[in-house]
Amino acid sequence: MTTSPQRTATTTGAGAEGPPGTPQDGSDPSGRGLATGRRARLANRIRVLRASFRENWALFKRNRIGVVGLVVIAIFAIMALLHPILMDTVWDPERYHPVVGYSAQEVELTVVEEIENPGQEIDLQRAQLRHDPTIQVGDTVEDTIQPAPPSLDHPLGTDPLGRDVLSQLMLGAQTAFGMGAVAALTTVIVATFIGSVAAYFRGWVDTVSMRSADFFLLLPPIPFLIFLSAIYDLNMVTLGLVFGLVSGAGSTAIVLKSQALTVAVKPFIDSARVAGASGMQVVLRHVIPNVLPLTFLYMMFTVSGAISAEAILSTFGLIDLPMSWGIMIQTANDAGYILRGVEYWWLLFPAGLAVTFLAFAFYLFGRGMDEVVNPRLRQR
């Protein structure tokens, strides 16, 4: 790579915090009790963290797109958290379970020659077969329908198998967040570690990790995951792990390494080394805390990709999941309702837009954080 993918890498001083721990370490020469020293240090650190959080929050708030992203993420998070509660209290599992529930809606249908409003009409032939052979156009019959249009019982209707769409959507949010969290954590851990170690130790460690990063950069995660699913049975956790590993050891590691390089040449690193800290200590206590803000930024973009990946793979039935947004789309499409368009809008829009909006929200949230983490963008 001649330049880094996102141009944040060249900026210095990721967080406004400076080296955590360093001033406190030096300000305790009198040899007070170890316990009080530690407590004071901890209190000090919390104070610094809170101050920097307030400062960063103010910066983040100024940029509206980040806040919009955060709000959308929060809405989906509430949906995911609310699902088990609703299932326990209000929703009868027989009817509302997202996978095995069944609820056919009783509707009064008008008999017509050709259906124009699904959910209100039934065609003559079908009515004669199912109800009464003497029935005529214009009569009404009681019938059960699935997929049923939205009603008070089912705010987003039911799917072609008579299952509640809202309940599915909420469980899908859980799946998406679970997958996103696993992928994000893996990315953060892998990328921070590889980036910091490569930047601090240089030499062969650097060469090996950067060549492997080149490899992972050239390994598109979704085709690779599809390939893996041919051989192994993937579930949410393994999917998240693989996705996080590919993005963490690839592009994110490269960006973080260049960030860690700017930290590794700072004087406080030398001070720490002179004070007798071992290499790993310096990396863990001084380099990593200073690249963490950038890591969280890249985590957001990883989550955005992971959600999309999970949806794509589950649409094609390649992962072992009870329910997800991808499966919802697949179910509706297999039964032919997606191509009916807005006529069956409760099958067309919820799942597809949920994937889009959540990925969109994480992207916006990442952009908002970018302005906090990356001082060069602030002046705009």
Added chain:
Amino acid sequence: MAKRLLSRLGQLVFVLWLLVTVMFFVVNLAGDPTQQMAMDPNIPPEARELQIQRLGLDQPMHIQYWTYLTGLLQGDMGVSFHLYPREVSDIIVERLPRTFGLLLVATVVSIVAGFAVGKRVAWLRGTRREHGATIVAVFLLTVFPVWAALVMIWIFAFELDWFPSRGFITTALWRGGPYAANEVFIALLLSITALLIAAFAVFLLSRRFDAPWMRTVGGIGGLAAVVAVFLLGWSATPMAEYAANIAYHTVLPTLTLTLLSFGGTMLLTRTAMMETMQEDFVLTARAKGLSERAVRDKHVARTALNPVVASFLISLVTVITGSIVFEQVFSWPGMGLTLLNAATEGDVPLAIGGIISLGFLFMIVHFLLDLVYSALDPRLRT
């Protein structure tokens, strides 16, 4: 420059070897890949024996690895399980050009359009139009591709009925016809490549005019002439009807792929433009009294082009992923659909072949991109 490209080529070959090796170990950790064959009633047990011998599965690991590597170099990737008894290499030769064609057209169109729109949007910064365009681009970047493809089918194939919803050819037309589908497709691919090169040449030539209106007229006129030659040339050949049939089936997947990768390029251009606009030389250009358009096109956009091309690799990942999704949704039999089918059928040799050939394609595009980048960046032009 030649030295730089050579070393780049060496690195790519190394990465390709790494890919092949990782695939080998990923597969071998899971045990005998031919187990799947034992369960398929269409495949005789002798065939499984043959496959085991061919892949050397009864040999120790290092010999297996050697067999696998030498086999790959000779283009031997074994026999597909679910398309038994077809050779994997045979399937790849048939289908890889299709995916390449899809990627080529989508990539070129989206990068040209994305750059052209992105630079205009960056110039409007702060206005409502800029915000609107940015939101649309982020939507295109993050939209769920499967869903987007289904919506495109619903709109263009069902509501408007402009394009077919699925498939690669109309079988009724081709049955008993004088041509094989791939023969026509390759010809189409080559002529489209020639068309793109000619269009680029026209663009470069038209920029040599001094007067701005001459540039516009020359550019558009030249482009129209090239397209006219292309269309006339095709209609003169006996293949025309068949080529039109393939093109008719290919428009919708290509359009969807182009739209989705357009968003990424546009956003990238916008960001790069905005960063360049802060530079001192832009102020100088303005102070010299250059027109806004000259500042935008000749100073800012030209500088912003470099990071856009350099970061293009990232959008290439999106495009390749998109091609897999769209080939599946549009039932358009390229390499992506093949890989997906191989994965759902547990067809290990075909899956390996699919991923390696996609990796190979990726490598080639990466290298071409490097060539373009070396030509664009004056610091590398030594």
